[in-house]
Amino acid sequence: MSSHLIKEAALTLFAEKGYEGTSLAQIADEVGLKKQSLYSHFKSKDDLFLQVLTETFAIEYEREKEFLHTHFEEPLSDYLWKSLRNYTDRYHNDSRQKFLLRTSFFPPSHLYQQVIHHLYDHIERVDALYLQRFEQGAESKEMKKTDPLTATMAFSTLIDSICVELVYGSKERTEKKLQAGWTVYWNGIA
Amino acid sequence: MSSHLIKEAALTLFAEKGYEGTSLAQIADEVGLKKQSLYSHFKSKDDLFLQVLTETFAIEYEREKEFLHTHFEEPLSDYLWKSLRNYTDRYHNDSRQKFLLRTSFFPPSHLYQQVIHHLYDHIERVDALYLQRFEQGAESKEMKKTDPLTATMAFSTLIDSICVELVYGSKERTEKKLQAGWTVYWNGIA
DNA sequence: GTCTATACGTTGATAGAC
DNA sequence: GTCTATCAACGTATAGAC
Numbered sequence: 001m002s003s004h005l006i007k008e009a010a011l012t013l014f015a016e017k018g019y020e021g022t023s024l025a026q027i028a029d030e031v032g033l034k035k036q037s038l039y040s041h042f043k044s045k046d047d048l049f050l051q052v053l054t055e056t057f058a059i060e061y062e063r064e065k066e067f068l069h070t071h072f073e074e075p076l077s078d079y080l081w082k083s084l085r086n087y088t089d090r091y092h093n094d095s096r097q098k099f100l101l102r103t104s105f106f107p108p109s110h111l112y113q114q115v116i117h118h119l120y121d122h123i124e125r126v127d128a129l130y131l132q133r134f135e136q137g138a139e140s141k142e143m144k145k146t147d148p149l150t151a152t153m154a155f156s157t158l159i160d161s162i163c164v165e166l167v168y169g170s171k172e173r174t175e176k177k178l179q180a181g182w183t184v185y186w187n188g189i190a
Numbered sequence: 191m192s193s194h195l196i197k198e199a200a201l202t203l204f205a206e207k208g209y210e211g212t213s214l215a216q217i218a219d220e221v222g223l224k225k226q227s228l229y230s231h232f233k234s235k236d237d238l239f240l241q242v243l244t245e246t247f248a249i250e251y252e253r254e255k256e257f258l259h260t261h262f263e264e265p266l267s268d269y270l271w272k273s274l275r276n277y278t279d280r281y282h283n284d285s286r287q288k289f290l291l292r293t294s295f296f297p298p299s300h301l302y303q304q305v306i307h308h309l310y311d312h313i314e315r316v317d318a319l320y321l322q323r324f325e326q327g328a329e330s331k332e333m334k335k336t337d338p339l340t341a342t343m344a345f346s347t348l349i350d351s352i353c354v355e356l357v358y359g360s361k362e363r364t365e366k367k368l369q370a371g372w373t374v375y376w377n378g379i380a
Numbered sequence: 381g382t383c384t385a386t387a388c389g390t391t392g393a394t395a396g397a398c
Numbered sequence: 399g400t401c402t403a404t405c406a407a408c409g410t411a412t413a414g415a416c
Binding site: 016017018020021102104105106108109116119120123145146149150151152153154156157158160161163164165167168169170173176177179180181183184185186187188189 | 206207208210211292294295296298299306309310313335336339340341342343344346347348350351353354355357358359360363366367369370371373374375376377378379
């Protein structure tokens with residue numbers, strides 16, 4: 001049994017049931033091991049959790065970075081719209097995103113400091129990625145009403161909202177709000 | 191010991207540590223009882239949790255309703271801005287809001303159906319409250335670019351974002367995003 | 381209503397055989 | 399690396415004295 005598979009199972013369970021709601025027995029069961037055998041791969045439950053968390057932040061950041069570079073040359077409105085769509089499309093098949101949300105919103109209390117440290121670092125880096133594109137948008141006159149920083153911050157409220165709706169689980173409402181939010185947003189900056 | 195005080199203690203703990211992360215012993219400890227004594231007041235942990243949940247939805251809806259009626263005659267932009275401020279101001283002294291968020295985002299799995307049922311009902315009712323005010327805003331020409339339903343949905347993305355940022359815990363970032371989001375939003379609808 | 385005592389499953393974790 | 403065996407601690411919940 002590879003550590004990788006164990007971490008995948010843990011990721012899914014942590015995403016669905018949270019840290020406290022997930023037992024080592026459940027994780028072991030998922031990969032066909034006894035819970036005691038997990039200790040050959042990880043020092044403790046916290047060790048397993050933190051490894052999954054660290055990998056998740058790294059993977060999500062790389063994904064954002066790659067997305068930016070792939071679509072950098074497209075018109076600003078296309079880039080932003082696809083960026084929003086990227087969240088909604090991925091979500092339901094991607095426990096990593098749900099794990100990240102859940103852990104960021106409500107970390108296990110005894111790991112609060114470590115989680116928050118990772119999270120703030122992540123937010124800062126992702127904001128910087130978006131800001132790059134908005135600065136280019138300001139130079140090329142793609143948006144006229146708003147400065148890049150305001151546009152970045154306001155755009156990130158749209159992403160927040162998608163996250164909220166995705167967690168809530170109503171697909172129709174997510175769609176409605178995405179459309180409405182985007183319409184008003186683009187109307188407001190361009 | 192009144193049931194009311196027990197529910198208050200439970201509310202705070204559920205908000206901070208979640209359902210699974212909170213034990214009856216902790217709740218009892220908080221009010222100076224032994225955990226066994228809680229069973230004189232509640233049939234089970236689930237019973238306690240669901241009572242707190244039901245009360246919370248009722249209280250939060252009444253709060254929204256009262257807020258609407260108090261500020262209904264003010265200009266639309268004032269009403270909306272105060273409404274956003276209402277969230278940020280209350281949050282850090284109000285575990286009920288955090289409890290509601292946490293439970294709505296990530297309900298205990300075995301109570302998922304009951305929580306979601308309450309939640310969707312709540313969302314629908316609160317949306318209807320905001321829609322009332324936006325319809326009046328459209329009639330009185332306070333907003334020109336957008337229909338009331340779109341404005342309502344887009345506004346609720348702003349509220350989502352505040353919730354996200356409040357949970358994340360960074361006050362400065364909440365403030366920045368609130369300002370940016372509001373500026374672009376009002377620019378987009380009025 | 382609150383307590384002590386108790387039941388009983390499950391938790392995370394360790395030791396040692398294979 | 400995986401297993402069986404075992405552990406202490408803690409989880410929810412019940413019974414019965416006061």
